[in-house]
Amino acid sequence: MKKLINAPEAVLAQALSGIAAAHPGLKVDAENKVIARASGTKPGKVALVSGGGSGHEPLHGGFVGGGMLDAACPGEVFTSPVPGQMLAAAQAVDGGAGVLFIVKNYTGDVLNFQMAAELAVDEGITVETVLVDDDVAVQDSTYTAGRRGTGATVFVEKIAGALAEQGGSLTEVAEMGKRVNAASRSFAVALTACTTPASGKPGFDLPEDEMEVGVGIHGEPGRRREKLRPAKDIVATALDAILADQPLRAGDETIVMVNGLGGTPLIELYVVFNEVAVALADKGVVIARNLVGNYVTSLDMAGVSVTVCKADADMLSLWDAPVNTPALRWGI
Amino acid sequence: MNGVSVDTDLARTWVQAIAAAVDKNKDHLTQLDSAIGDADHGTNMHRGFSAAATAVADYEPDTVGAVLVKTGTTLISTVGGASGPLYGGAFRAIGKALDIPTADSPQFAAALAAGLASVQKLGAAAPGDKTMIDAYAPALAAFQQQADAGAGLAAAALAAADAAEEGMRATTPMQARKGRASYLGARSVGHQDPGATSTALVFRALAETVGDHAETPGAR
Numbered sequence: 001m002k003k004l005i006n007a008p009e010a011v012l013a014q015a016l017s018g019i020a021a022a023h024p025g026l027k028v029d030a031e032n033k034v035i036a037r038a039s040g041t042k043p044g045k046v047a048l049v050s051g052g053g054s055g056h057e058p059l060h061g062g063f064v065g066g067g068m069l070d071a072a073c074p075g076e077v078f079t080s081p082v083p084g085q086m087l088a089a090a091q092a093v094d095g096g097a098g099v100l101f102i103v104k105n106y107t108g109d110v111l112n113f114q115m116a117a118e119l120a121v122d123e124g125i126t127v128e129t130v131l132v133d134d135d136v137a138v139q140d141s142t143y144t145a146g147r148r149g150t151g152a153t154v155f156v157e158k159i160a161g162a163l164a165e166q167g168g169s170l171t172e173v174a175e176m177g178k179r180v181n182a183a184s185r186s187f188a189v190a191l192t193a194c195t196t197p198a199s200g201k202p203g204f205d206l207p208e209d210e211m212e213v214g215v216g217i218h219g220e221p222g223r224r225r226e227k228l229r230p231a232k233d234i235v236a237t238a239l240d241a242i243l244a245d246q247p248l249r250a251g252d253e254t255i256v257m258v259n260g261l262g263g264t265p266l267i268e269l270y271v272v273f274n275e276v277a278v279a280l281a282d283k284g285v286v287i288a289r290n291l292v293g294n295y296v297t298s299l300d301m302a303g304v305s306v307t308v309c310k311a312d313a314d315m316l317s318l319w320d321a322p323v324n325t326p327a328l329r330w331g332i
Numbered sequence: 333m334n335g336v337s338v339d340t341d342l343a344r345t346w347v348q349a350i351a352a353a354v355d356k357n358k359d360h361l362t363q364l365d366s367a368i369g370d371a372d373h374g375t376n377m378h379r380g381f382s383a384a385a386t387a388v389a390d391y392e393p394d395t396v397g398a399v400l401v402k403t404g405t406t407l408i409s410t411v412g413g414a415s416g417p418l419y420g421g422a423f424r425a426i427g428k429a430l431d432i433p434t435a436d437s438p439q440f441a442a443a444l445a446a447g448l449a450s451v452q453k454l455g456a457a458a459p460g461d462k463t464m465i466d467a468y469a470p471a472l473a474a475f476q477q478q479a480d481a482g483a484g485l486a487a488a489a490l491a492a493a494d495a496a497e498e499g500m501r502a503t504t505p506m507q508a509r510k511g512r513a514s515y516l517g518a519r520s521v522g523h524q525d526p527g528a529t530s531t532a533l534v535f536r537a538l539a540e541t542v543g544d545h546a547e548t549p550g551a552r
Contacts, residue, residue: 076372078370078372108412108413108416111416112413199371220368220515223519
């Protein structure tokens with residue numbers, strides 16, 4: 001393992017100190033491990049809280065700020081935060097209009113946020129939850145834990161965050177978050193495994209000429225392993241899976257994210273985005289807005305995820321609303 | 333055979349024995365988790381049980397259950413992931429069922445059943461899903477069988493530990509249907525489940541703790 005760390009067990013605490021030092025717009029509660037807006041929550045505004053394991057930066061702390069999240073609770077690397085953290089976050093940011101928890105569908109995140117919601121209700125805080133489950137690599141069935149929540153988390157946080165900023169009620173903001181999730185699909189491919197600081201070794205062995213197809217964001221192996229193919233073919237695989245689940249017609253407008261998993265250079269992400277743009281243009285589908293970069297990462301994993309949101313006019317308008325966070329910033 | 337009952341001291345020793353076993357096996361648990369999960373089970377369990385051992389070290393409550401409730405609460409607030417709520421909820425449920433100064437084997441069997449019910453309620457998993465339940469359910473059944481037959485804690489706990497380990501080994505050929513390993517589908521086959529493995533450690537620690545007390549001349 002070759003990493004810029006001091007000690008594996010100190011990574012989270014020291015990264016939080018770094019986030020606090022780097023971004024004056026954020027305040028960090030080191031004891032409860034909560035990242036919140038330094039300005040606090042405007043009275044009467046619905047507060048958005050998200051969280052999950054660390055190692056996915058900029059998710060979630062990088063999306064705390066005007067127009068997006070009010071607070072984020074980062075757990076240990078790839079480990080869900082604990083209920084006390086989420087409760088502390090909810091208490092810190094509740095502006096009287098309630099708190100929306102945005103939760104990625106991973107068993108640990110779901111269970112801990114569920115317990116936190118119960119604790120928050122006991123404290124007199126109104127809580128709604130949006131569960132993000134956009135990953136089409138996992139087949140939904142009653143026998144599984146359901147689809148994973150991955151890239152669409154960024155879309156949900158941005159669009160619901162904008163509605164909250166505009167004065168939407170807790171019910172309205174939660175409904176919008178659920179609509180965005182329902183309209184979004186993701187698919188990811190890994191070229192290398194990632195190495196958590198605690199284990200010190202790559203999560204799985206991947207030969208030079210192979211790739212893991214259908215991975216999540218925790219360094220877990222994917223659905224299957226295949227020979228590495230050109231970007232064009234990988235994009236075709238991803239879009240086939242996405243469109244099989246969420247058909248798009250000519251004239252449909254989308255928000256598309258081509259997301260690096262942490263170890264892929266931007267030039268490759270642009271190669272991938274080009275293939276996505278060509279493939280969708282062939283079908284007459286419009287990419288109305290896009291993101292290309294590292295937004296939901298998996299430590300040092302090389303690879304890419306593609307997320308497509310079939311966006312309506314409300315979503316596009318909220319997408320364009322001002323946002324001022326470390327990782328997304330426009331319109332201010 | 334019926335000489336031992338679980339008191340607060342024994343409960344505390346059990347928690348400390350689990351912490352020691354997890355410490356010794358943390359790399360093994362993480363290695364198992366890296367095959368079908370995200371390589372943090374050993375680290376998380378170690379963080380949680382170390383904190384729990386510390387939390388109960390100087391804790392002198394009136395009931396044996398209080399020690400275990402405190403253990404569960406500590407696990408929930410330190411482990412994270414799915415294991416925090418599942419193990420934490422289980423220990424809280426076991427503890428809540430033991431609102432008494434000491435527990436004999438039928439009472440302890442009933443408490444262990446409450447713990448399994450908590451895990452099943454929260455995780456919605458069933459035997460055969462390749463989870464900690466595949467070690468816990470056979471362990472509980474073995475414990476109950478011994479208790480019903482009039483055996484003491486030492487014999488019941490030993491039978492439970494053996495059954496848990498057998499259940500743990502039986503997870504290897506299963507396909508995961510719950511938790512993160514379920515995302516691998518058929519690729520989860522051939523790997524022993526880390527949660528079932530840590531559950532087997534918990535029951536082995538109980539058997540050893542109770543066994544040590546049973547062997548001590550004049551103890552209880």
